[in-house]
Amino acid sequence: MDLRDTPAEAAFRQQVRSWLQSHLPAGWGTPAFREPEDPAAHVAFLKEWQRTLYEGGWAGLAWPRAYGGRELGLVENIIYYEEYARARAPNLIHLSVGPSLVGPTLIARGADWQKQRFLEPILRGEEVWCQGFSEPGAGSDLAALRTRGERQGDELVVTGQKIWTSFARYAEWCILIVRTDASGGKHHGLTFLLVDMSSPGIDIRPLREMTGESWFNEVFFDAVRVSVRNVVGEIDGGWDVVMTTLAHERGSSAQHARLAVEVDLLIDLAKRTPRGSGTAAQDPLVRQKLAQFATEVAILRMSAYRNASELEHSGVPGPEGSTLKLLWADLDQRVKATAIEILGPRGLVPKGDPLAVDDGYWAHELLWSRAASIYAGTSEIQKNIIAHRVLGLPR
Template identity: 40%
Template sequence: MSRDGDRNGLEPTAECEAFRDRVREHIAAHRPDMPRLPGTRSPEAAQLPMYREWCASLFSAGLIGADWPERFGGTGAHDPLRDLVVDEELADAQVPRPIGAWNLVCGALFAYGTPEQQGHYLPRIRAFEDLWCQLFSEPDAGSDLASLRTSAVRDGDEWVVNGQKVWTTHAHIADLGFLLARTDPGVPKHQGVSAFVVDMRAPGITVRPLREMTGSSDFNEVFFDEVRLPAGSLIGEPGQGWAIARTALAHERSQSLREDSATNAVRRLVGLAATPAGDGTPLIQDDQVRRTLGRLYARSVAADLLGLEGVLKDAAGGTRAYDAPVVKVLFTETNLDIATYALELLGSRGVLVEEDPDAVDDGHWQKAFLFARGFTISAGSNEIMRNLIAERGLGLPK
C-alpha cells in the first residue's frame, strides 16, 4: 500500500494514491509540535490543548471517524484500506494518533445511546473535547471480565457506584470514563452488568497512577467510593452491559489504529547497524549481523503482509475469529526480537536511557524494548492468543 519503499510489494490503486496524498497534505498543514506517542503513552498536560486540536483536525478532515453514520458526521461507509493508509502515514510522519476509549464508546452510543446521549457526546468526541478512558478491568476480573465486582445501586434518580478498576489507560488525564458495573448480583454474571458514562472528576473517584518499567505512568488504578451518577449516565437498559461491551469492542477492533509496521522497525535497526561502532567499523559489515538482520526483515515483511491480508479480508467481509490473534502474535514477537537485537548491537551503550547525553538515538531502542514486551501482553496476552488460534483455528481441544 505504501508508495515509499514498496513496503509490501503491492501496487496501490489510483484512488488510494489520491487519498494518501490528501492525508500527507493534511499532516503537513496541521502537524502538531509534539512527538508520536509510543505504546500507551499519554500526552503531557502542557501538550493536551495542542493534542486535542490535532485529533479534532483528523476528524474534521474525514481521516478519522469517516465510518460513523451520516447523521453523526460520517459517511456510513467503512473502508479498511483507507484506515490502513491513515495508519501508515501517521506512522511514517511520526505524528500522534488519537488515543483513549473514544472508538470504544462511540460504538456503544451508536447502538444503545439515547438521542440525548448521542447528541451530547458524539459531537464532543469528533471535536476531541472529551478524552475517554475504559473502566472495565478489575484486580480479579481481567480475562474473566464478567466476574467484575464494582457495583452500581439505584438510589432515586441516581446510581451509587463502589469498587475498583485497574490497568485503566489515560485515566489520569481523562475527562470521561466508559464504565461496566454490576447492577444485579442475583442473576448469572453476564446478565447483571450495566454500562455507564462517568465524569472522571466526580466526587468519590480517586485515580492512582501505576509506575511502569518504561518509567511512565499511563496505566492507573481507579477507586469508586459512593460515587453518584445521574440516571441519564446509564447506557441502554440495566443488565445490557455485557451486550453493549461486546458491540463496543467489535467496533473498536474493526476501526482501531494500528501500531507502526514491523518493517519500519527493522529498517531503523538496519540504520543502527550501519552506523560506525567504537572502532569506526559498522557492525553491518559482519556476516552474522547481516544474516540476523535478513531473518528479522523476512519476519517483519511476513507480519506486515499478514496484517494487510487481514485488512483485505475485513474489506471483503471475510475475517475469521483467529485471523487477528495470528497477526498479533507474529507482529508483537517480531517487534520484540527486533528491539532485543538492537540492544545487543548497542552493547554497553544499550543501558543508557534518553536522559543520558551519550544515549544512542535519544534512547529510542531502550524505550522500544520496554514497550515491545508490553505489546505481547496487552490486548490479550500472546498465551491467550495461542489458545484462540489452537481452539478456533486448528480445532484442538481446550
C-alpha cells in the same frame, strides 16, 4: 488478490501524504522539536493536533457522516494509517480509547442521544476517554469483576476499584463495567456505563511503570452516582457490549504500519552502529534478523488486509484480530530487543544521560514493548481465542 493501490487509492494516499506534510506542527521531525514533557501539557498538545486532524477531514474516516465521520472504506482507513505512521506524525495513544474503542462501541450499541452527545467531541479532541475494565481480581477473566452498581431510582450507585486504567487522570469520561446483579452466571448481571470522571466520589492514584512514566492508574469509586441514561445497551446485559469493545481493541489495522517504521529505524541504527572495522549492518547475523523482521512486517500487513476484507463483509471485527495482536506483540518485542543487542550496554542508558543513544529511545522502547503482550488481552489469551474460535479446537 492484487495488493497494489488502484489509481483512486494511489491518489488518496498522495492526498493524505501531502496534507500531513503541510499540516504537521511547525518544526515537527527536526531535532529541535520536542513534544511537551509535562504530561498535562502533552495531552493538551495532542488534543490540539486531534482538532487539526478533524478540521482537515482526517478523523473518524470510517464513521457515519451524521456523527462527524467520512464513511470511507477500510482500504482508505488502512492507507491513512500507513501514511500517518510513515510521516511519524504525533502518537495519539493518550487519546486513543475514544476514537478506537468508545466510538465504534457507541456507533454499534449506543442510544441515539449517546451518539449525538459523545461522538463528535471525540473526533474533535475535546474529550478524552479512559477504559475502566480491569480490576485487581479481574484481568484476563474480566467477567469476574466486582465493582458494584446498585440501582437507586434513576441512578446506579457505583462502588469498587479499577486498576491499570491508562490516562485516567487526563480523561473527561470513562467506559466502566460494573456488576449490577450477582445472582446469575458471571457473564450475566454486568452493565456498561459512561461515567463523567469529574463525578464526586472518584479517586485516581497514578501507578509508576518501569519506564519511569505513570500512564496507568488505580481508580476508586465510592458511591459514585451515574444516571441510568448513561447505560449502553441493557442493564445486566453489558457483556455483549464489552465484547464489541474488545473486538475493536484487538482488530486494529494500524500496527503493521508502525512496526514497518520501527524496522526501518532499526536498519538505520544497524547502519550507523560501529562493529569491528565496519558497522553492525555488515554482520551476517544482524542482517539475517533484519531480513526476518522485514518479512514478518510484510506478513502482518497481508494479515491486516485480510482482516479488513473480512470486516468489510461482516461489519464486526472477528476473532481473527487475535492473530494480528499476537503477531505484532511478539514482533515488536523482538525488534526492540535486537536494537539493544546491536547497541550493547549503551542501549540501556536512559533519556537525559549524555551517553544515551537516540536520547534513550531504544532503552525506553525495550521496557515499553513488554506491555504489548499484556494489554488488549495477553498473548496467552489470544492463543486461546485462536485455538477455540478460529481453529475450532476443543477447550
